[in-house]
Amino acid sequence: MENTGISAVESSADEINDSPIEEVRLTVPITDDPTMPCVTFRTWVLGVTSCVILAFLNQFFGFRQNAIYVSSVSTQIVVLPIGKLMAAYLPTKVVQIPATKWSFSLNPGPFNIKEHVLITIFASSGSDSSFAVSIITMMKAFYHRDIHPLAALLLTFSTQMLGYGLAGIFKKFLIDSPYMWWPSNLVQVSLFRALHDVETRPKGGLTRLQFFITVLVCSFAYYIVPNYLFPSITALSLLCWIWKDSVTAQQLGSGLKGLGIGSFALDWATVAAFRGSPLATPAFAIINMLIGYILVAYIALPIWYWTNLFDAKKFPIFSSHVFDSNGHEYNISRVLNKKTFEFDQQGYDSYSNIYLSTAFVYTYGLNFATLTATVSHVALFYGRTIWEQTKASVQDKFSDIHTRLMRKNYEHVPQWWFYLLLVIVVGVALIACQGFGGQLQLPFWGVLLAVLLSLFFTLPVGVLVATTNQQAGLNVIAELIMGYMYPGKPLANVTFKMYGLSSLSQSLMFLSDFKLGHYMKIPPRSMFMVQLVGTLLSCCVHFGTGWWLLTTVENICNPSKLPEGSQWTCPGDDVFYNASIIWGVVSPRRMFGNLGIYQAANYLFLVGLLAPIPIWYLGRKYPEKRWVSLINMPILISGASGIPMVKSVNYVCWFAVGLYFNLYVYKKHKGWWARHNYILSAGLDAGVAFMAILCYYTLQSGGINGPKWWGLELDDHCPLASCPTAPGIVIQGCPIFQ
Template sequence: MNRIPNDNDSYEIAITDNISSDDANVVNEYIDSAQASYEETGGIVSNKDDPDTLCVTFRSLFLGLSFNLLLATLNQYFIFKTVTYTFHYVLVLLLAYPMGKTMELCLPRKTLGSFSLNPGPFTIKEHALIFLMAYVASINVSAIDVVAIEYRINPRSNFVEGLFLVISSQVLGYGMAGIMRRFLVWPSEMIWPTILPYIALLRTLHEREPPLTHRWLKLTRLKFFILFSVGQMIYYWLPGYIMPVLSTFSWMCMINPNNRLLSQLTGHYGLGMGSFQFNWLSLTYGLPSPILVPRWAQINVLVSFVFFVWFLIPILYYTNVWDFKNMPLISLSLFFPNGKYYSPKIDISGTTEPFRMSVSNVLSIYFTFAFFPTLITHTIVFHGKDIWKQFRTSFKNRQNDVHCVLMSRYPEAPEWWYLILFLGSFIVAAVICRYGQYMPWYLLFLALPLSFACLLPVGILLSITNLSLNTTVLVAIIGSIIQHGDIVGASTFATFAFGTFNQALSLSVYLKFGHYMKLSPRSIFIIQLVMTIVAAISRFLMASYLSKHIPNLCNENKDWSCSNLLTTGTFYAVLVYSDPKKLFGQDSMYANMLYIILIGALLPILIWIIQWRYSKMKWLKYVHIPIMFMQVTLVGFLPADTFPSWLLLGFIFHTVIRMWWWNRYALLFTIAMDFGVQTSVFFLFFILKYQSINFPSWWGTQEVCPLSNANYYGNFPTY
């Protein structure tokens, strides 16, 4: 596809094969005569494959299924808890290696026909398959939110109906991902940088490293990974427990913390000017690692952030447009016109009272609605011809890419497999919606085309830049408009419109992972499908068990507040029972949102014309309006001071460090930080935080900018 130029400054090569002249020959089923079409994958993804390498074995299936069940059930359990925790699949990637090696040493090698508990050395493909099976379990199942909301209304809701609602929504997403493979998986332009660090670590663990030709750090990749992982494990105890101020370090606000204006401009909960975050977890909580985002994309984020957050928001706020001064500068909460919090709990009985939003929330919603028309127009204008070409191209005709050549040796999973899967799950979903009374079944004909329409453009953007959109607000608003007055119906529509979209997007990532790791497509089809269903059932059974055995679950139970579910449920309750015409109609305060949708849809066309007219101005080819809009949608979801720190780290890696050890260590640095943080979080949570053991209060545990989340008059919102 017409990929946006990366100006040689994206995540590039992280592991070099150091190919000798002898490797250019095809020997023993190896194909090593060509490089990948894109330098980002040219070294990190191996350009050779042995089809005889063990993949689907007893070891990989046993460990993969075990991790799948563990992650699905435990993560669903903690979603309902007040103190939440998520088991990250990066831990599985590291744990699976010693466990696989142990099984290699301990299991008997006897064979029964072609079956063996221990067929040989633990291979990289077995390891990759285990990781893929665990990842599937980490994908959130949005249909369980529907079941949880319905259970609050009707505690005797049908168990079987809820189970099939969950399964059908997940399998629909899997079918969509398979149907869209020719656009999002097969093309070499679809890089999916988010999976490159995992491949880098897999190859580091399993492959013998060639001799170092440059010893700037004098470290092998494995030693580098261990060193930085351990360093991050130790360091994270500072911002994560001992000195939380490192996550919200506003040095300017410390000069005069009682100054309201200074707090709003420089504080963690304000605009974050001059504020920094020294916490890898908070930096990458809602954003990808800056190492995995090309520099040209980061520049678009920078321009958008400076203009909209540091320039436009203060103007709108301090001129008191729509009474913004009554509310905090940055907040996702809803307010009464006098500035008090609006609807602190789910209101099943309904509400029609008017509410207000903060300036950051207004901009976030405006640009969320503008993002999809903008992205769709951008995709048509800049990628339309290549999408059509790809539509007419089969997998085996893509001989220009070494990975497609290698994968053509395996039988492909036919598209009709995925199509039957999609149609079958659609029928199940329609029956459940009809007889389970979740929503009118015919609304699936609106929800699923909407999901398909979003999948391709968002998938292209994510696969190239590693940046995507938070759809929480959009889901709530569209669901409330379609199913006004019915909170279960609104949630169900949102599940099939956006839950399946997110599921398909996540599974597309790991179809590409299987493509890079040269895993058999038919094996991936069967195993990923089974693991998707197993994870969905496990999550549903856990949610159902807790609903029946925990008194007052999600309702005045301090240990089981279901905060992750109620965040969505509250927003649904407010929007569903409010008149959409009063909120966004012609007579509403926010009616001009419709104009920004139109402007957003036209801007990519204008940019394309300008690029064509002034083709000699090379910098114009890096202007990307959807990325600029995407950044604004994150305002409020992420503290403003996340972006300066994130951009600074990206500048350091893409401009400074790349001159020394980028090619060898950058992607390993990313996954070392992730693994170190997640390991420390695990021990901190279960040893200290889950037991409510807090660190003694001192300066490092206190809020250094206490007025940053107050309104213009210095008042804090109350209920």
């Protein structure tokens, strides 16, 4: 019930040890009220409902050109008035569950902040679209093959749940340590406080809640322009307007198909769609990424292309497709046996090696380097701390006031819960892969190897996310391993990748939500239960939504056959499909191995492994030089690793907005930043999401895609940017160079 006479538990004067991270000190309160009810009737009703809706929307919008992500922040906003209405009108009667000793009240008192947090965590469990649906999409929309619905459902369930068992192993290091501060969670902490704290409006200003509502309304009203009336402002490329007939100028200036020099956007979705909100990323991480992006996009990539290294001029400078030696898109049917769905060596020998655009080669090389740099960086900078925490697991040496309050007031989650869950989900994964005629091609040892791979990388990648808000994925290394061990099997390759990538991603999501609950003082067992139930529900919704769209939307994921203005282009799944060709069909040996063209990319594994060493050495030798400690080589190397799926205009806008707020505003107007920065981020995200949903269901779902004019095209009007510049290459719509 609501607390009426017991004051909040606060740290005593001699116990105060607030967070060592300034952003946390400015945002997270050091108080707790353990008598406040959390798991209530309202929590279940609103949590289940919001989880299902969010899972549906994000899977639904994941097929769009600008894949709008409806975060759990939207749920945070919507459930508050509903929760208060339930508290005002539901009866307080206690309901007895038949044949048990359990009972509950429909209305345990005023709607409180802990209920609100648990509902948001419930929703967060369904907030990400399922990786398994990408495999189903690839099979049905790109390879035009069938998959048994039950196999697809078990695949969805196992990929979503596998990471939870792994997360429990590292919870102590990534949650209890005050140095693992998970920056993105501060957005939600700020919003919770704005929605629940009693605040007096400052003279001439706004309360945080008033500020949030103002931003939400403005963002909502404005987004009808880029989403419906004028989609072309999602990417404006000035150089293309000036030099309409120059391939080189458009390669340099295109924000979608080139280097993005002079490009910009008037759309928050362009800023935040792929890299997340820049307002939630620390300034030092943004600067590291910016340096890495400039070194690659504006120096290394142009040198590679214009010196024609590996015949780069035969292909677009910026593309996620794969090509043959004549500069045309690779005809996969010539190297894939339709009956066995395996690599056709004879067809390959009579056709062509596989080529990539310059940007795509850099994507893989940077991913090689980022992964080894992450392991090296964490070992050098955090290895001693992790080892000492392991030895002193029962001591408070590495705790702060938040960790001590959680230990004092609540029961922890037993480790055997995580281990049991891990065993069950691995069993389901084996059934999905081995049963149903082996449709997924992955042998049993592939499932076990994927689990071990994720187990190895969860800690180093988790440290990176918990300190910089940027994540290194396992997709490339997983593709590389399975491509060498089991070549010519595209479905085995992508399934192995999904088990490795998804288990890591789900581990990090679980840990991030646990850290949010840690900051907001939610009982750990309640968090575990809510996340588990939420993920089970979301698995069913993700599968159902994906299956429904793939079987009802005509020509989905085929832009050449879709009507003008249609959003169903599946850009993420297109990259996923092309990766399956590179790693699964042709195999990495014919790409990056002794039979391939891009063998030199393998040296980047070594470059990444060694890159953090000089920074670590300088930091120890010159500890007074604070700027040295801010250099983070995994983040710097990964600065441009999202290309070509993340377009240049996305990067340019993300850097500009992030540096303005988290460098300039943070230094010059810290009071405003502390009050409003994260709330601004939440309001912009929520406004975009609500308008996108409204537009789709009221207009676009009925085929009303906006007024017919040049601005309706979801393009930056740089048609020549994707043209090759090598002599003699003939591509429709492109000039032929001599």
